[in-house]
Amino acid sequence: MVDSVLIEGLEVETVVGVYDWERRINQCLLVDLEMAWDNRVPGASDDVSDALDYAAVSERVTACLKGLQPKLLERGAEVLAGELQEVFGVTWLRLTLRKPGAVPAAQAVGVRIERGQR
Numbered sequence: 565m566v567d568s569v570l571i572e573g574l575e576v577e578t579v580v581g582v583y584d585w586e587r588r589i590n591q592c593l594l595v596d597l598e599m600a601w602d603n604r605v606p607g608a609s610d611d612v613s614d615a616l617d618y619a620a621v622s623e624r625v626t627a628c629l630k631g632l633q634p635k636l637l638e639r640g641a642e643v644l645a646g647e648l649q650e651v652f653g654v655t656w657l658r659l660t661l662r663k664p665g666a667v668p669a670a671q672a673v674g675v676r677i678e679r680g681q682r
């Protein structure tokens with residue numbers, strides 16, 4: 565499967581971080597997702613129920629990270645990947661989680677994971 569559905573630069577405000585001061589504030593995370601999906605089916609039917617609905621996935625991503633409040637980006641990425649695979653039936657995904665401002669000299673720092681088979 566070479567087709568994908570994309571979400572790029574999704575902003576989520578949540579509690580995230582390992583330090584005590586970070587547990588008392590909201591910080592912004594940026595989420596990029598590439599998810600394998602057979603786009604020939606919705607391409608033929610023109611029906612959103614055949615598509616991987618990026619709006620529904622975006623809502624789920626936001627709710628998951630707001631609820632989870634992970635210490636590590638790695639934890640956020642891992643839980644998110646598992647939830648998206650289970651809930652939406654995504655067989656393969658590449659997920660990037662960035663934390664802008666965490667290292668002031670860098671534009672952003674983050675993690676990237678791939679899970680499942682294409």
Ligand SMILES: Nc1nc2c(c(=O)[nH]1)N=C([C@H](O)[C@@H](O)CO)CN2
Pocket residue numbers: 580581582583586635636637638663666667
């Ligand atoms: N690989 C990681 N390194 C660090 C993380 C992380 O989530 N993954 N987090 C922190 C702190 O929370 C940092 O962002 C505070 O500025 C440090 N390193």
